[in-house]
Amino acid sequence: MAYSKNSPFNDLPNLPPIDFIESPEILRHLAKAARHLGELNGLCASLPDPQLLINTIVLQESKDSSAIENIVTTQDELYKAASEEGTASHAAKEVLSYREALYVGLEKMTTQKNLLMTNTMIEIVQTIKQNKSGIRTSPGTALKNAINGEIIYTPPCCEDILREKLTALEQFINDADNSLLDPLVKMAFIHYQFEAIHPFADGNGRTGRIVNALYLVQQQLLLQPVLYLSSYIVKYKTEYYQLLRAVTEKNNWHDWVMYILTAIIETAQLTTQKIRSMLSLKDEYEKQMKQTLGASFSYELLQLMFTLPYLKIELLENKNIAHRQTASVWLKKLKEADILRPQKIGRTTYYINYRLMELLSTD
Ligand SMILES: Nc1ncnc2c1ncn2[C@@H]1O[C@H](COP(=O)(O)OP(=O)(O)OP(=O)(O)O)[C@@H](O)[C@H]1O
Numbered sequence: 001m002a003y004s005k006n007s008p009f010n011d012l013p014n015l016p017p018i019d020f021i022e023s024p025e026i027l028r029h030l031a032k033a034a035r036h037l038g039e040l041n042g043l044c045a046s047l048p049d050p051q052l053l054i055n056t057i058v059l060q061e062s063k064d065s066s067a068i069e070n071i072v073t074t075q076d077e078l079y080k081a082a083s084e085e086g087t088a089s090h091a092a093k094e095v096l097s098y099r100e101a102l103y104v105g106l107e108k109m110t111t112q113k114n115l116l117m118t119n120t121m122i123e124i125v126q127t128i129k130q131n132k133s134g135i136r137t138s139p140g141t142a143l144k145n146a147i148n149g150e151i152i153y154t155p156p157c158c159e160d161i162l163r164e165k166l167t168a169l170e171q172f173i174n175d176a177d178n179s180l181l182d183p184l185v186k187m188a189f190i191h192y193q194f195e196a197i198h199p200f201a202d203g204n205g206r207t208g209r210i211v212n213a214l215y216l217v218q219q220q221l222l223l224q225p226v227l228y229l230s231s232y233i234v235k236y237k238t239e240y241y242q243l244l245r246a247v248t249e250k251n252n253w254h255d256w257v258m259y260i261l262t263a264i265i266e267t268a269q270l271t272t273q274k275i276r277s278m279l280s281l282k283d284e285y286e287k288q289m290k291q292t293l294g295a296s297f298s299y300e301l302l303q304l305m306f307t308l309p310y311l312k313i314e315l316l317e318n319k320n321i322a323h324r325q326t327a328s329v330w331l332k333k334l335k336e337a338d339i340l341r342p343q344k345i346g347r348t349t350y351y352i353n354y355r356l357m358e359l360l361s362t363d
């Protein structure tokens with residue numbers, strides 16, 4: 001049957017696409033992407049304390065990825081929420097759930113022999129949405145133009161077909177021998193396929209973007225999940241949607257793969273730069289803090305400043321880094337040295353690692 005954007009695309013073919021060829025342009029991009037990813041991975045492997053810096057990168061990704069869905073939270077609100085779960089706005093909570101989902105996925109993959117399974121994808125979406133949503137069981141899901149409501153794409157329907165296609169995708173992801181394709185090309189294929197299957201009522205974009213990050217870890221291209229394409233996608237969102245459509249409507253895999261490879265190259269370079277800048281900021285602060293705090297210098301405090309850049313007295317107490325009295329003296333001294341800057345939000349004064357925040361928000 002001829003393809004129609006108005007009826008469920010039950011003829012969506014399984015991967016890999018039969019007539020795909022790696023053009024010289026793609027091969028050049030592949031080599032470049034592998035080089036930049038390798039550099040990023042090497043840097044992460046050399047970090048004494050990788051979790052430390054990754055936490056802020058993951059939080060930034062959670063913010064960008066959620067922004068694609070128009071869940072917008074300010075830096076302030078988000079980092080404040082990260083320091084005190086419970087009182088966050090709805091948007092900030094959803095962003096924190098995205099971060100949680102990434103870790104849930106990673107954990108699940110580790111306990112399932114490094115396999116990336118359908119049940120993991122379901123757990124990811126449930127964590128993002130904080131509900132028990134699963135694979136769509138009834139028809140009616142269609143992607144529409146936000147402005148005029150016109151249907152852009154109708155994904156396959158319903159549960160049996162979706163499960164069948166997810167199983168085929170699962171095999172493609174986990175079977176290393178199924179083709180001689182480069183893992184980065186495979187990642188581009190997987191991302192399209194997951195979005196085209198569109199197994200859930202909502203959260204498909206975000207789940208698919210988490211799957212990308214997990215896949216890079218599964219393929220051992222990265223030891224830590226530090227490469228996230230969401231900020232690139234936010235920047236080139238129209239193209240992202242157009243290219244997904246062009247695969248469905250014109251079988252144009254070439255431009256889609258080029259888009260993903262370019263996203264990997266740019267993001268890997270940017271992330272490497274960011275981690276380097278964070279490391280040098282941390283070194284600089286360590287020296288300054290040793291001067292400012294003298295014998296009471298605490299490495300745990302420095303670490304916390306780079307994990308949760310919005311500090312407050314209670315946070316230092318809760319993390320068992322210092323008693324109230326000491327915490328208050330430290331924060332005051334760091335304020336006087338202009339290492340942290342105070343900001344009153346509601347009734348609480350936060351002491352902000354403002355230089356880290358500046359660094360995180362520039363691209
Ligand atoms: N023509 C298309 N074909 C297949 N998938 C598409 C198409 N257009 C957009 N998509 C995918 O659908 C996603 C949106 O689906 P959904 O609303 O379920 O996900 P979300 O996570 O809630 O939203 P978002 O991705 O906007 O954050 C997009 O991010 C994109 O990946």
Ligand SMILES: [Mg+2]
Pocket residue numbers: 069202203204
């Ligand atoms: Mg949505």
